[in-house]
Amino acid sequence: MSFVSVSFLLFLPIVFLFYWTMQRQLKLQNICLLIASYVFYGWWDWRFLILILITSLSSFFSGLYIEKARNRRFYLISNICLNLGILAVFKYYGFFADNLNLLLSQFGFSLDMPTWRIILPVGISFYTFQSLSYSIDVYRGKLPATRDVVAFCTYIAFFPQLVAGPIERATNLLPQMLSTRRFDYAEAVDGLRRILWGFFKKLVVADNCALAVNQIWDDYTDANAMTLLCGMVLFTFQIYGDFSGYSDIAIGTAKLFGIRLMENFRLPYFSRSIGEFWRRWHISLMTWFRDYLYIPLGGSRLGTYHTFRNIFIVFLLSGLWHGANWTFVVWGGYNAVLLAMARWLWKSGANTDERVGVRDLVPVCFTFALVVLGWVVFRAESLSEASGYLQRLTITLTSMNLGMPVYGKVAIIYCLLLVVIEWIQRDRLCPLHLDGCWLGRYRWTRWLVYYIVFMLMFFGRGEEQTFIYFQF
Structure with missing residues (x-):
């Protein structure tokens, strides 16, 4: 369902009325939002719901294990690999298969990897990153693992930002799903x-x-x-x-x-400045890469070389996040060059x-x-x-x-x-x-x-x- 469709203009007031008739009943409000979110998302193709359920449940249970188990890192890495693996298959498999076949053909080899054309589920990059942030934040001790599966699934599938962001953090959105909400005119x-x-x-x-x-x-x-x-x-x-x-x-x-x-x-x-632009554009994605990739890699603390290396890693991956096409990778590299040059000439934007x-x-x-x-x-x-x-x-x-x-x-x-x-x-x-x-x-x-x-x-x-x- 699209925001600019007649179906959404009918859908929104119906959900709004049902939701606020359940005021002070948090569990029912979350159930209402969850059902509405799955209807909203399944409007494109009900099969997409299977993937978002897998992502939601794997992240929910991994959070519980990460908090209690001895081998916390194992459960974190397993959840990351599962969710990034789903994203890779549905979004990047054809791209990498085509390019690998082309590369090997230049050396006289023929791998003939099947190049399936898989339908890309709407918003998969957004809710995958949102689920990963939860697992990582639980591992880092920034928030406790939730035991309310309805609230958690609502956090992942919340329909207003499900298919094109903002990419919410569990530290911001999940507590709101666990707190009583009252109507504010x-x-x-x-x-x-x-x-x-x-x-x-x-x-x-x-x-x-x-x-x-x-x-x-x-x-x-x-x-x-x-x-x-x-x-x-x-x-x-x-x-x-x-x-x-x-x-x-x-x-x-x-x-x-x-x-x-x-x-x-x-x-x-x-x-x-270009640095200021990237602090103002798609803030939820760029702060995600900053907190979960750039800073763990060392950020700008380890000298000029490592700073530039980290900038290029972040922006090349940011470009690839946008799509399985070399144009996005080059676009990311272009912005990395601009940002590296700006940091070299001026210490900050x-x-x-x-x-x-x-x-x-x-x-x-x-x-x-x-x-x-x-x-x-x-x-x-x-x-x-x-x-x-x-x-x-x-x-x-x-x-x-x-x-x-x-x-x-x-x-x-x-x-x-x-x-x-x-x-x-x-x-x-x-x-x-x-x-x-x-x-x-x-x-x-x-x-x-x-x-x-x-x-x-x-x-x-x-x-x-x-x-x-x-x-x-």
């Missing part, structure tokens, strides 16, 4: 505002950008420089509107049920808590340009396609083959609107939270803003597109 209203803003970013910004980006990429071999640049920038806003829009809807939906999810984006395109102002325009634009270039590789179907796109851009720029972009004029307007709104409201996680803003002084001005955004969702929306991160 202010939180619910704030959640609805967040959902509305997420729908705007997805339906109006991302889907309009997607239409233009697809047309430009289909015809890039004949496009001029301005059209190609337009395609790069519009994809930059497409993936931001698509992914952060999903996170906004997820966070807002969770608030309707009295649950707080972690923030996943903090205005990443206003970053003043900009402070993310510091307010971004007009004085930061130059570093913000420079960082944005570097990010845009990287998204070309991310968007391409193959390395040859990425190379062809950039070669065509170079040729048309040097030959001064300029001119107005052929596609995307409407999408550009919506992107500019998004930038202006987020810049004005850059101190707020949700720009539609108007308290303290001059537009929020009167009830009628607040409702006028909500009405305009709501109307744009209907009359300014683009052709419906699947969320990009569903494929990861």
Whole structure:
């Protein structure tokens, strides 16, 4: 089930009403959420439920054994191998089989590994990492192993963030599943505002950008420089509107049920350095890699060489996490190079808590340009396609083959609107939270803003597109 489907708009209020009729009955609330989450996930294909059940139960029981058994490390490693093994088979088997067959053929060997095309379960990368964090945190003693299997399965399958994050930590979400929840009107209203803003970013910004980006990429071999640049920038806003829009809807939906999810984006395109960008973009994934891979490898404590090595390991694996394609690996390597260079030239990036102002325009634009270039590789179907796109851009720029972009004029307007709104409201996680803003002084001005955004969702929306991160 997708957030932008009619079925979800019917599903959500039904679950909401059933859930709050069970207020102060924690076990029944969790059962309600668990059933709703399995219905939500099984809507795509009921067979996907088998895998999430295996992941949930293996992690639940491994937590119990890790806490009590003498050979704690054995149970931790067994659970990690099982869950990463499932992920590897369903997401990476075809990729590695193809590449191994190709590599051996270069030396005259023929292995002929079967290259099955297995359906990739939606969200498997997200809930696998979420389950691993629980086992590791129990092993580290950061939280006790839970004995409530319903609460634990709800933690793994909680439907708002199940298929595209944020990737929650057991230390944050699981205690909420084990605590009594009471309806909070202010939180619910704030959640609805967040959902509305997420729908705007997805339906109006991302889907309009997607239409233009697809047309430009289909015809890039004949496009001029301005059209190609337009395609790069519009994809930059497409993936931001698509992914952060999903996170906004997820966070807002969770608030309707009295649950707080972690923030996943903090205005990443206003970053003043590449390091700051990665502290603002897909926060749940990057902090996961930081806490469970980068720091255990030594982080930046063991000297320059080890720091750079750890950066490359994290970003190459982060690229591979996004998909079984060399484009993602190269994209991860590109960002690792940028981050290593930044750390070499400057000891640290900009402070993310510091307010971004007009004085930061130059570093913000420079960082944005570097990010845009990287998204070309991310968007391409193959390395040859990425190379062809950039070669065509170079040729048309040097030959001064300029001119107005052929596609995307409407999408550009919506992107500019998004930038202006987020810049004005850059101190707020949700720009539609108007308290303290001059537009929020009167009830009628607040409702006028909500009405305009709501109307744009209907009359300014683009052709419906699947969320990009569903494929990861």
